Amino acid sequence: MSVRVRFAPSPTGHLHIGTARTALFNWLFARKEKGTFILRIEDTDLERSKKEFEVSILDDLRWLGLDWDEFYRQSDRLSIYREIAEKLLSEGKAYECFCTKEELEKLRGKGYDRRCLKLSEAEKETLRKERKPAIRLYVPKDGETRFNDYLHGELCFQNNVIDDFVILKSDGTPTYNFSVVVDDIDMRITHIIRGEDHISNTPKQIHIYNALGIETPIFIHIPMILGQDKAKLSKRHGATSIGEYRSMGYLSEAMVNFLALMGASYNDKQVLSLEELVEIFSLENLSKNPAIFDIKKLDFLSQEHIRRKSIEALTQLTIQFLKEKRLEHWTIDKSYLTRVLSILQTRIKTLKDVIIMGDYFFTEEFSRDVEIPIEEKKRLNYILPELVDALNKVDDWNATNLENKTRTFIAEKMLDSRWFLQSLRIIISGKKVTPSLFETLEVLGKEKTIDRIKKGMD
């Protein structure tokens, strides 16, 4: 039997880091096993589901490189859930519940007391005229529910901790636990890979499988991703959606690599492409400990993946990124951009670093992280005009010639080269860290270089 897995996000927000990792593991497993990866939008919560979030989630999945073989939307399948719920109702495995919100509120924490199970046919008939009933599954109070989880082994829940939960709401839409099971059966899902927060839903779902007389798939509950404070990763930990990281200029390869590394291991190898991950992925690689989100590791991976890009590919990605940041005017001279990137490539962690660390290549409005102290400026004002003269005489403007010329100048004037070169760096870039100074000057060009040195003298 071939593997069929699904990723089932609800469109109530943007694609979250943890959710994305669940998608990734499902996808990797499907691709590795030559199976089918199904994308199912769980939009039965009419209140909170938004089309724009669905669009955003699909977009982020594509960005990550996760494609799907089949696509479903639960809102298109409402009649199916109703039909199955009716079936369970007619078989006596489920019953109608006429309780109001207020009545249920009083039962909070105590569990549902089955008051509607005791209703007579006549009473139900009267109530039906007043309001639409919800449908609850009848869950036996005695015994226990056991199931096997691939990572956690045999898990056991006492049935008396499970309520007769609602499967169909009074508005005719299914609840999560119900639609999931109906769909997983209908879509012939073989392995359910999902977050550990669903472990406690599983016994409920198993009761539905049992009521329907269907065998359960294999469950694999993967650990959560936590914030630095070890609490479930949430908004207060900062950026938690894939889109935010994309906007920060992380490469999708880095994101995928990072997600795959959290809660799993692959023979000590760390930097891996999506293709390599498919190759080595196995359920046995999964860990059962929760993982803390560590952005330092993401930074490292992003840097590594940037280094692995060809200069052409990196240029393309940067053009795209700068467009998104409304800096397309930086990309007009593509060959210049490529030259800038060729010397920046080994020292940027994200595409955004092109803007942060390399703005001086593109604009005179570049940021100044450091300023030269006044006393030093006085000394420089004295020296710089002569340097300008010297540089003006450089005809073939390349790093080697520039270095020779400058070092000769330093020697003649008996300057401290560390001090002088660093001052020069600050004058032309406003930064204390740049690529090799002479390469930087070469790329920047004669005109801009001399212009900035002159400006630096005022």
Add this chain to the structure above:
RNA sequence: GCCCCCAUCGUCUAGAGGCCUAGGACACGGCCCUUUCAAGGCCGAGACAGGGAUUCGAAUUCCCUUGGGGGCACCA
């Protein structure tokens, strides 16, 4: 409150009774290279939560404690 899950360096993890004086990666520290900041190279520090039990032998098995996390909706 009830139910459930988890527990190795700061972080991600390797480890399925002797290969463990516990391995790797990130981060961190130091040194080297360099009459430029970086980058790069080399080296280093750093963990089996605690207590019992089983065993000739336990990071690895079992129990308890502690700690952390998750779930208990006509949300998903």
